[in-house]
Amino acid sequence: MTKQLIVRGAPQEYELKPNAWNSLEFHLERRNIKNILILHGEKSWSAVKPYFPELSLAKSFHYYGGQCTDSAAENFASLCKKEQFDGIVAVGGGKVADLGKFVAYKAQLPIIILPTLAATCASYTPLSVIYDETGVMLRYDIFPKANDLVLIDPAVILHSPRELMIAGIGDTLAKWYESNVIISQLAVKPLEVQVAEFAAKKSHEILLNKSIAALNAMDKKEMNQAFIDVVEANILLAGMVGGFGDEYGRTAGAHSIHDALTVISGSHEQLHGNKVAYGILVQLMIENKQTEIEQLLPFYQLLNLPINLAAMNLNLTDSEFQAVAERACAPGEMIHLMKETITPELVIEKMKALEEFTKN
Structure with a gap:
């Protein structure tokens, strides 16, 4: 059996600790990221907003749309170019993380993921599962770059469904x-x-x-x-x-x-x-x-x-x-x-x- 074996062992940085999200701005500054697109869920975002830190840098919040699709990725990649974002932060579950990674790949931007659930390993892996607009799974795409940072606050996940x-x-x-x-x-x-x-x-x-x-x-x-x-x-x-x-x-x-x-x-x-x-x-x-x-x-x-x-x-x-x-x-x-x-x-x-x- 001869299959592909390319090691993509881990994100560039991974941190799990109490109040981990409070260090987000520190990590953005280390990367010289000054204008971010923040993709988030709907129900999950309303639940975790109290945990999300105040950020002094330029930022734009957007609901991700409910599905990781080719068209959603194209639309947000175009937005990144138009608004001159220099980084993406994905806050949510697996589909938010997957879309964030997909957009980051298309826009050639760093991706930072703040998982709100422990329902998949999507925040850790450099791949996205792509669906069509009706919810049928199409494929998964593997990207040639690791996720830049995963920040996990266990208290957020403790209070998840x-x-x-x-x-x-x-x-x-x-x-x-x-x-x-x-x-x-x-x-x-x-x-x-x-x-x-x-x-x-x-x-x-x-x-x-x-x-x-x-x-x-x-x-x-x-x-x-x-x-x-x-x-x-x-x-x-x-x-x-x-x-x-x-x-x-x-x-x-x-x-x-x-x-x-x-x-x-x-x-x-x-x-x-x-x-x-x-x-x-x-x-x-x-x-x-x-x-x-x-x-x-x-x-x-x-x-x-x-x-x-x-x-x-x-x-x-x-x-x-x-x-x-x-x-x-x-x-x-x-x-x-x-x-x-x-x-x-x-x-x-x-x-x-x-x-x-x-x-x-």
Whole structure:
């Protein structure tokens, strides 16, 4: 198996500490950034505005628009040129971060990310997932430059919605299953891939052992080490898996199933990480690892992660099963990195088998 292996290990700078956002102006001054575009979410922005520091430099706040699309990136890149911005700050969840990175690449500007959630590793990784205007996932673009800075204030994430942290756990859990299915096929593991494997295994261990304590911390609004560890598993460790492993550590079956589900409009109501968590179970079913599914189910049920389509309120018709399966098996999809020969017929068979396996 010969895949691309370019190390993109980390942002240029990463900092997690109490009141981290208060150092934003210091970091901007260090970079000689004096006029910034600030992209932000909608609900998340209203929740985190009290944490956002007063800045003495020139700034312009813009709602990102709700989706990371080609047209949104073009529009904001044009705005950067018109307003002569010399830096971009993205404040929000994964789609805000992805759009910020995409715009920064197009405008050739530094990107600083202040995550408001630990739902994905988007703030850490130099890539963006691109969707069309209807919410169908199109592709992901990898950029040739690391994110300039990630500033994480754990108090911001402690007060974020619990269900988004759970989605992040589901998304990150896939790092182990997807990287392992690829790396286990290698006769020789390059050191870079060994680092990716370590990060994936460590994140898996942390999530299974500390997620409940971390969620309890969120319920009580009381910081604890388990919470910090899960946040960093979802962001730092998850980012390291693809950062060091590249195509040996990025995605395989679970994310291909997620991407395929986006062709069903009813799935858009489900969070990214929830669909990925479901994809893990489909991948394991393809691998005929029902014992591992049985071991995961109690954890899924504790966190209310979906164990089947029914749990996501999806009742697919035959034509919808076919559409999902064909998208999952499209040429170039990462599901083909699995050792099995993947066909639409196999995907449909295993998706239906999972429904039967988990219906009780």
